[in-house]
Amino acid sequence: MIKRFIEIENTIKFKTYNQDEWELLLKINRNDAIKLLLEMHLLEYSLAQIVSVKSKTTSEIIAFSLSENPNEKISTIEKINNKLKISLLFINLQYLISFLLRYYRDSHTPTNHIHLDISEKSPLGKSGDVIIETEDESNPLSGEELEKLLKNV
Amino acid sequence: MFTIKKQMLLFLSIMLCTISIINTMFAGHIETQQVLTPNGLIPIKDLKVGDLVISYNFNAKKPEDLFINTPIIKTQKNYADALYEIYIEDNRCISASPQQKFLVATQKDKDQESLTFRIEVIEAQYLTHSHMLLDSNLLTIPITQTHKKELYKVERRVKKYFWKSIKHVKRKTIFTRIDLYSIELQEPHNYLIPVFSQGIDCKDDKNIPLILMHNGLPALAAGISLAFGSTPASLSFAEASIAAGGVSLLAGPAGWAIGAAALGSYALYTLFDKGHKEQLFLEMSTDDTSDDSSKNQEPSEKNKDPKGNKNPPPPPPLGKKDRDKDPKYKNEQKSKEYPKDFKTNLTNDGKAIFKSEREARNLARNKIGHNPVDIGNNKLRSQDGKWQYRAKPKDITGEHAGGKHIHLEELNPDTGEVINNWHLFWEKND
Numbered sequence: 001m002i003k004r005f006i007e008i009e010n011t012i013k014f015k016t017y018n019q020d021e022w023e024l025l026l027k028i029n030r031n032d033a034i035k036l037l038l039e040m041h042l043l044e045y046s047l048a049q050i051v052s053v054k055s056k057t058t059s060e061i062i063a064f065s066l067s068e069n070p071n072e073k074i075s076t077i078e079k080i081n082n083k084l085k086i087s088l089l090f091i092n093l094q095y096l097i098s099f100l101l102r103y104y105r106d107s108h109t110p111t112n113h114i115h116l117d118i119s120e121k122s123p124l125g126k127s128g129d130v131i132i133e134t135e136d137e138s139n140p141l142s143g144e145e146l147e148k149l150l151k152n153v
Numbered sequence: 154m155f156t157i158k159k160q161m162l163l164f165l166s167i168m169l170c171t172i173s174i175i176n177t178m179f180a181g182h183i184e185t186q187q188v189l190t191p192n193g194l195i196p197i198k199d200l201k202v203g204d205l206v207i208s209y210n211f212n213a214k215k216p217e218d219l220f221i222n223t224p225i226i227k228t229q230k231n232y233a234d235a236l237y238e239i240y241i242e243d244n245r246c247i248s249a250s251p252q253q254k255f256l257v258a259t260q261k262d263k264d265q266e267s268l269t270f271r272i273e274v275i276e277a278q279y280l281t282h283s284h285m286l287l288d289s290n291l292l293t294i295p296i297t298q299t300h301k302k303e304l305y306k307v308e309r310r311v312k313k314y315f316w317k318s319i320k321h322v323k324r325k326t327i328f329t330r331i332d333l334y335s336i337e338l339q340e341p342h343n344y345l346i347p348v349f350s351q352g353i354d355c356k357d358d359k360n361i362p363l364i365l366m367h368n369g370l371p372a373l374a375a376g377i378s379l380a381f382g383s384t385p386a387s388l389s390f391a392e393a394s395i396a397a398g399g400v401s402l403l404a405g406p407a408g409w410a411i412g413a414a415a416l417g418s419y420a421l422y423t424l425f426d427k428g429h430k431e432q433l434f435l436e437m438s439t440d441d442t443s444d445d446s447s448k449n450q451e452p453s454e455k456n457k458d459p460k461g462n463k464n465p466p467p468p469p470p471l472g473k474k475d476r477d478k479d480p481k482y483k484n485e486q487k488s489k490e491y492p493k494d495f496k497t498n499l500t501n502d503g504k505a506i507f508k509s510e511r512e513a514r515n516l517a518r519n520k521i522g523h524n525p526v527d528i529g530n531n532k533l534r535s536q537d538g539k540w541q542y543r544a545k546p547k548d549i550t551g552e553h554a555g556g557k558h559i560h561l562e563e564l565n566p567d568t569g570e571v572i573n574n575w576h577l578f579w580e581k582n583d
Binding site: 021112140 | 576
């Protein structure tokens with residue numbers, strides 16, 4: 001089993017709001033995104049089994065791995081001390097990689113954050129979010145522009 | 154013991170008080186207020202019994218039945234000594250008497266499912282920022298400001314001179330009452346009024362919202378208004394009635410009669426007041442089991458909007474949770490199974506910033522359409538499975554991602570794959 005470890009410049013924050021609500025925020029800049037992207041590709045091609053991500057400024061560690069259970073229909077998360085173990089479905093991994101690739105290609109992302117789908121049956125609580133937030137986002141559309149865009153959809 | 158003269162004076166003063174209370178309880182609009190009818194916008198003062206106005210049919214089963222023509226069964230003219238000015242965005246203002254009833258939307262649970270509203274009937278005097286008026290598409294319009302305009306208490310100092318020296322000074326109250334017009338309709342007891350922008354010429358005023366009003370004619374019986382709500386005025390009336398009853402014990406046989414009448418009216422008020430609160434609270438519910446709905450509907454040729462469109466836009470998914478309680482809707486939901494949504498490497502994320510929360514929500518509501526299905530985890534799916542609204546409490550409070558937002562997702566209805574994930578942010582709170 002190959003375990004990888006990277007350290008990002010930006011922050012990882014884990015917050016709990018009440019017994020059932022929590023949020024894991026992984027905030028990255030473009031340099032972090034490139035590092036993370038390569039590590040995610042290692043997971044994608046099964047060239048690594050666990051990728052641990054730590055922030056230079058905060059104590060939380062996220063350990064990404066690919067879900068090995070073929071019956072699993074959604075990614076899962078568990079927390080052991082400061083370590084948050086995320087077992088990603090292949091399709092969620094691809095979504096994350098795609099988002100990071102766009103960041104790498106354009107130097108910005110179409111939106112400042114994405115949510116990764118995580119099981120509601122998480123031991124952390126029913127309502128939780130894994131959020132990847134970037135520092136650079138493209139100029140958003142105005143409400144009118146989006147309305148026009150979606151008018152005939 | 155009171156003399157007959159004193160008893161008569163007491164009787165007259167009680168009657169005057171009652172009449173005064175009844176007058177201030179009158180619901181209505183000023184004469185220039187227009188109402189939407191099949192013939193276009195007509196000033197309320199020109200409407201007569203038997204004329205048709207356009208009403209929103211909450212029991213409609215098809216989009217073409219949403220707007221129905223409803224006959225006026227009673228009109229009334231009265232006057233008020235105060236008006237409430239209800240302001241909405243773009244400096245639009247509605248003037249109405251304090252008792253004029255508005256159909257308003259309030260969020261059922263501010264922390265949880267923010268797209269779920271209940272519809273209530275609230276008098277103008279109790280409207281606040283937390284209420285949202287409803288337009289002809291049942292889209293919410295936030296109230297920006299309310300203002301009570303007193304039409305009396307204009308005091309003038311009158312000085313009377315007698316040989317260049319001041320004899321005495323009087324304070325005089327000038328009552329500048331204004332005429333009010335009210336209409337009473339058959340079911341569903343609502344009508345639409347346009348709200349023009351102040352400071353813009355009517356010709357240049359675009360996107361004029363049509364606001365839903367509840368007909369506000371109080372039912373008067375035997376000179377006693379039974380239409381009292383739990384208003385301070387009605388409470389004063391009740392207290393006054395009890396006091397009159399007490400006074401009558403000291404005032405002899407004539408006083409007993411007055412007291413009995415007053416206490417009787419209070420008993421009637423109390424009796425009718427029990428049901429009144431229920432009447433004032435209308436949960437938005439499309440009760441398909443009700444046979445009355447068919448009675449209220451006019452033939453389909455008449456169900457045209459003022460522009461002549463036969464199919465007005467469908468209303469948004471209001472009262473979703475209420476529909477869930479309806480067994481018929483439950484069955485409908487069970488029969489439809491939607492695939493689980495999932496994002497892929499082909500999913501496009503996008504972001505748009507709206508001027509207000511209302512605009513962002515309106516777009517989401519328009520897309521997810523009528524009767525969306527609650528698929529859990531703070532997600533509502535359109536009936537055709539193509540659009541999905543998603544918002545967790547933290548999205549709406551803006552605790553992450555740099556601002557308050559909701560999600561509107563375009564899905565592949567067959568697979569559940571998210572094609573586009575739009576993040577709808579807004580600049581200001583409504």
